[in-house]
Amino acid sequence: MHPRRASAGLPGAGSSTRIYVEPVTFGLLALLPAALFVVGVSRDRRKVGNAVWLGLTLMFLLLWALSSARGWAADVVGVGVVVALLLLALALPVALVVNGLFMVLREGRRLGNLLSLLAGFGILGLDLVFLIAAADEVGWIAVTSGALVVVAGYVGFLFGSLLLYAVIYGRTGRRSGFDAVIVLGSGLIGDRVPPLLASRLDRGAEIFRRSADRAPRLVVSGGQGRDELVSEAAAMRDYLLAKTIPPDAILVEDAATTTEENLRLSLALLDPPTERVAAVTNNFHVFRTAMVARSLRLPVDVIGSPTAFYFLPSAFLREFVAIMTRHWVAHAMACGLLVAAYLLLVLG
Incomplete structure (x- = not known):
């Protein structure tokens, strides 16, 4: 019996466009970024690349776990995925909006204090676009929403990777013995x-x-x-x-x-x-x-x-924006390449 293969449809691609990957492939793909992460941290803990390699490692390991689960484990993983998607699509933006309103009342209406509010409304807007696109399976709305999801996925991946690595960085390293x-x-x-x-x-x-x-x-x-x-x-x-x-x-x-x-x-x-x-x-x-x-x-x-605690969402978002703008050309090019690849798969 062959191991079950992971498959994924692309937004706006219709039911005929599927990508199949053997589960073991994801495990093998995780090895390279894991090695680069270890080497990067050992050389200089302060590199942004360390966060990216960590994020890629965890992403491939998650895909490996999702695609290789069997029996009751597959049911548990499936429920976990549904819960995670609901939290990301609904609970997270609502929490960000509430935090944003609290920040405005507590800290004032400066742009930095509005970031969590704007991020929450942005995610809710993306949810709405995706729901509209569901009724337009192969039309331009679906294709456009798919492109937005690709860009949002890239930004979300970077944010999650940087947030996780920032926490790890902040909790490790020397704490005494300074001149x-x-x-x-x-x-x-x-x-x-x-x-x-x-x-x-x-x-x-x-x-x-x-x-x-x-x-x-x-x-x-x-x-x-x-x-x-x-x-x-x-x-x-x-x-x-x-x-x-x-x-x-x-x-x-x-x-x-x-x-x-x-x-x-x-x-x-x-x-x-x-x-x-x-x-x-x-x-x-x-x-x-x-x-x-x-x-x-x-x-x-x-x-x-x-x-x-209430200050952290806007503060981390502000830090993320500052990090992204340091290399905005590279990030813009990466988003452009990902969207172009998506359009080739969907429209090609």
């Missing part, structure tokens, strides 16, 4: 340190104390915004002094306005330069900060601090 700790600013309320920045400072103080045997220096980094009464660095220094951090251990960098400047200007203050440097930011910002450090060729380990 210097840099705490990145995140904005003040007048001259007061808000909870988001306080969590960074508390984590920075914790790492500073854990590294006491190396007599570390603690750098606070952040300039003064237009609506701030003092520089972020000055307020951060006062906060740390109240936490009994020795004043002679604190260095003040009060000119930075971006993550890149936070890292570059803070490291310039360290004389002599040090080999073991930690940069502290909030957990949602860890991986992008690590990417910036890598692009600047700075020897920095990035460590995250806790963030209020």
